[in-house]
Amino acid sequence: MSKIKIGLIGLGVVGTEVYNTLKNFPDVEITGIAVKDTSKKRNIENFDYSILTDKPQDIIDNKENNVIVELMGGVHPALELLTSAIEKGKHVVTANKELLAKHGEELFALSEKNNTVILYEAAIAGGIPIIMPIKTILASNKITKIEAILNGTTNYILTNMDVNKSSYDVVLKQAQNLGYAEANPTNDVEGLDSAYKLTTLATIAFNHRVKFQNVYHEGITKIKSEDIKYANELGYKIKLVAYATNDSGKIDIRVHPMFVSKKETLAHIDYVTNAVTLEGFPIGKITLSGPGAGGLATASSVVGDILSIEREYGTTDYILPMMRCNHTHDGNSEIIPISETENKYYLRLHTIDRIGGIADITKTFASKRINIETILMKEIQSDNTSDIVIVTEKCKEKLISEIEHELLQSGCIKELSSKIRIS
Ligand SMILES: NC(=O)c1ccc[n+]([C@@H]2O[C@H](COP(=O)([O-])OP(=O)(O)OC[C@H]3O[C@@H](n4cnc5c(N)ncnc54)[C@H](OP(=O)(O)O)[C@@H]3O)[C@@H](O)[C@H]2O)c1
Known part of the structure; x- marks a missing residue:
């Protein structure tokens, strides 16, 4: 029997x-x-x-x-x-x-x-074992950080955009034809699927109940081929990262595209493969990778x-x-709103080429006390516009929103074409 x-x-x-x-x-x-x-x-x-x-x-x-x-x-x-x-x-x-x-x-x-x-x-x-390891063999650890690639569809699209220098729309179509993306890909490409997974993963890893509605998510639909090219030049890969930290009970939890340094394991997790990196004490840093679906x-x-x-x-x-669920904390973990999070940023500014243009831009950054780590001026186009790529040092997200507003108001830029956080 x-x-x-x-x-x-x-x-x-x-x-x-x-x-x-x-x-x-x-x-x-x-x-x-x-x-x-x-x-x-x-x-x-x-x-x-x-x-x-x-x-x-x-x-x-x-x-x-x-x-x-x-x-x-x-x-x-x-x-x-x-x-x-x-x-x-x-x-x-x-x-x-x-x-x-x-x-x-x-x-x-x-x-x-x-x-x-x-x-x-x-x-x-x-297929990657992560809950059982956290609850059993990693039980002695205080886990403080999660960085993960939890969605194969978006990782497939980003890897292909990079390898084949193709646009998002072209690669999405290919992914749909191969069965890697659904006819309606919203759940994957807008970061919802990763946010669902991260909600439960962070709840277990931090032993703090996280509510799904508090998990900020942003997808990959706005990533352009230029961003992938400039990321490579700067020593990064773009990945849709499920990111969470727990610093003395204050939880920063979000899913969005990120520049990941080529020195990090996550930068080399390609196509439909998934990976989860955990940081904790006493283990240090550990990455588990493998097939995230199928x-x-x-x-x-x-x-x-x-x-x-x-x-x-x-x-x-x-x-x-x-x-079993052994939560001693309720759903009131303090979640840091995205505007209060601190990151380094990659910014691609679309500008009209003019004398003193870069000086005006850097002055605006200085006025907000944001340090610029790298600035690259890209070739001037036939319409006299060009892209200026800026990598900032760490600053609050709300300052980046303020700076965007000021740069647009003052006519320093035509638009902020891309803003991608750096891991
Ligand atoms: N696919 C993956 O790689 C993967 C990876 C990780 C987790 N998951 C999760 O695993 C679950 C299943 O995914 P899947 O890809 O196997 O989905 P699926 O291929 O769409 O299969 C869903 C199954 O559920 C049945 N079903 C749907 N509504 C039903 C209802 N009201 N009453 C009875 N049966 C119903 C369907 O019946 P019919 O066959 O008659 O249509 C079908 O057999 C989902 O929660 C998904 O998020 C999937």
Whole structure:
């Protein structure tokens, strides 16, 4: 007899590979699978279609199931289904980053009340193990910083723009044709997907509840080929970075494009590969990298979570204590608003070429007490305009907004074409 029985909700990209992988583990039996369309052809050898239902609540209500594996995605009805499963005392494994970012707090509280566990390794970095390491072998550490590439689509686009010197629009089309980007890529390219993952990752790493609505996010749609070229000249790569620091309980958390020094590991994480760099004490700095998505890689994490439950199931009345939510802090962590964050900046100013133009620009920076680290004047175009590239020393974000306003008002620049923070 199988040791645990699971009900699967979702048999798509991830669900299919979870199903296939579980065939190798006779101690886990899938009793039923909920899908949207039971008549759809499934790409699984000798598949028994009688196991399918389009009523996920039936899977939850089945008394045989001890574990519910949710791989449908989205907030509704996943939230209602998992709430019902936990209330019935079932353990949960999920890959649903959006659900956890938006409703993790209530789900974890409910789970603890009902003495069940929710495992979600796949929801952060697909196949890269990060939650289990943080909660177990890194448990002695005070983690103070996260810098991560958590979205394969955007990393693929940025890498291709760099390697092939192509524009964002051209590369996005290629990525869509190859299946690396969805027809509606908003969630990925606007940084939402990374922000969902970072919300949960920072909550676990800092042991401070972070609310998704407090995570600033900005995508890659405004990155131009010129920015990538100038980044290279200055010794950087542009990456969509999920960034968070925790300095004495004040949390700076955000997702946006960043100049990453070529000396850093993250600068060399290319195409669809993901990576998470953690800084903490006593470990120092550690980077885990690997496949952040894809059916097989994600199934590796989902099945790992299922097996963690299976190995302990029936051996104790309180399974996997280290993997449980142990938050002592509520959702009131002080979050530093983006305007108060401090960064170095890459600024690309579009200017009209004139005598004294650069002097006026540098005077404006001096008036705000912003030090310029590097200034590069680019070739003058036939319309007598040129780009001036400035790298600042560290300053508050709000000063950069003020300077943009002053430079425009005084006619020193035609526009601020790009502003990218430097890691
Ligand atoms: N794909 C990845 O690489 C990856 C990586 C990490 C995490 N994740 C997460 O894993 C989860 C699943 O992703 P996926 O790529 O496998 O999605 P998917 O390919 O779109 O599959 C979704 C599955 O859920 C089923 N479904 C949708 N709505 C349903 C409903 N109301 N009732 C019953 N079944 C329903 C679908 O049924 P039909 O088959 O009948 O349409 C399908 O089998 C998501 O939370 C995603 O964010 C995915």
